[in-house]
Amino acid sequence: MADTPHSSGPSTLMDVARQAGVSPSTVSRILNGTAKVSDDKRQAVLAAIEKMNFAPNQMAQGLKKGRSMTIGIVVQDISSPFFDETLRGVDDGLKGTGYASVIVSGHWNAEEEADRIRLLLARKVDGIILLSGRMSDETVLSFSGQRPIVSTGRALQTRSALGFKMDNEHGAYLAVHHLIELGHKQIAFISGPANNSDAAERLAGYQRALQEAGIPIDDHLIVEGNYHESSGMLAMNRLFDTHQQFTAVFAANDLSAYGARLALYRKGIRVPDDISLVGFDDLPGSSYTTPPLTTIRQPLYDIGRIATQALLRIINGEEARGAVPPLELIVRETTRRVR
Known part of the structure; x- marks a missing residue:
């Protein structure tokens, strides 16, 4: 493998290909998971990526696939610590994926939730996470015909919609x-x-x-x-x-x-x-x-993270699935045996 000349700018896919001794198209196919190559060649590309600290342009890759690389999130109350903890899980679920989030609020109003989803669809988001809400399941399923939706607080299971409901x-x-x-x-x-x-x-x-x-x-x-x-x-x-x-x-x-x-x-x-x-x-x-x-x-953080992972699977054409931990009693210091 030939060493790449020193450059002060960011490494490119061409640089990685040169370092690994393969074609740029091979590097691209390895990055998007479509390449059928030997283990030696794959390891050479991965080693070159690590050595050169190469970060592929996720947005550019997304545009080639017809994606905006954005996820819409509908919450009910942005100021609530309940949703804040769930959003933290969503944020961690998106780390390293190249996706960014657009957050809107439904304010516990079914019509407003529907309006916000239409707004997100107009912005060409690739999928939507609906955190609870008042919309009917039928309305959610109707929207899922346009973009995949993962929702909390309801039981759904179709190819383009999945729900996570706690007991x-x-x-x-x-x-x-x-x-x-x-x-x-x-x-x-x-x-x-x-x-x-x-x-x-x-x-x-x-x-x-x-x-x-x-x-x-x-x-x-x-x-x-x-x-x-x-x-x-x-x-x-x-x-x-x-x-x-x-x-x-x-x-x-x-x-x-x-x-x-x-x-x-x-x-x-x-x-x-x-x-x-x-x-x-x-x-x-x-x-x-x-x-x-x-x-x-309630495993609020886990709900957000797992819902995000499930949505990304649906977007990538994989099976809609996922499970969250059950509810559990946490005994602290505000209860005691009755006198």
């Missing part, structure tokens, strides 16, 4: 079962919005755990929230205003639990000495609340 009912069951094992029988529930499918499933898990334990469901202990901190605080205050008796609270997400914790603090009620508290999500901040929050861990 919210089981997660809520684990939370309430934990409280019941600690001897709690009067367990309040701060739910999510009534028109949210995840919230409905978590309510069902709360009810199943009580029913299996032979504990009557008291509708007065169920207060609707909206997944934000303020709704957790307001829901807790409503429970106090109506003089409900309870020894534990299960909040349908960690943000609601944060608000509930503040309301308890302002009433001089100690957690967990007086009332136990459980959340749902295991946001990064839940390890640092006072005291650290017992919660149900």
Whole structure:
């Protein structure tokens, strides 16, 4: 193999070919995975790439394949730490692929989500990741006929669409079962919005755990929230205003639990000495609340990373597949055995 003359500029595909003693087309075919060459020749090209620190122009390669090398991401609330953690997984899933992301927000509105997807399609993205949302499955499948879509929070499985849905009912069951094992029988529930499918499933898990334990469901202990901190605080205050008796609270997400914790603090009620508290999500901040929050861990980062990998497989014509870890109970310091 001939040494390449020193150059202050970036190495090119021609330089790599010269260094490896092969044709430029062979280098190109090895890079895009279509070359049928001997192992010796392949190793020579890879060694040349490493030696010369060659970085192929991913955008140029994408354009040759009719791709924009961009992925559209639809989130519901850019300011939410829930979506922030998932986006971190998406970002890591794109590292080293040559793809860039375009992020838009649907604001939990089905029409706005659809408008944002049309905007992304007009920008010629190669695929779309839909993080939760209110659109119907039928609408998502319709859009997937134009570009591949991977969505969280729904169960889909077609050649151009894949969904990752967590078992919210089981997660809520684990939370309430934990409280019941600690001897709690009067367990309040701060739910999510009534028109949210995840919230409905978590309510069902709360009810199943009580029913299996032979504990009557008291509708007065169920207060609707909206997944934000303020709704957790307001829901807790409503429970106090109506003089409900309870020894534990299960909040349908960690943000609601944060608000509930503040309301308890302002009433001089100690957690967990007086009332136990459980959340749902295991946001990064839940390890640092006072005291650290017992919660149900959703693998938010893993969901983002695995959804991204699945979308790239679909774009490359491979099978749409992927699985995320199950939900699990994380016991910290906001729960204790009932006095």
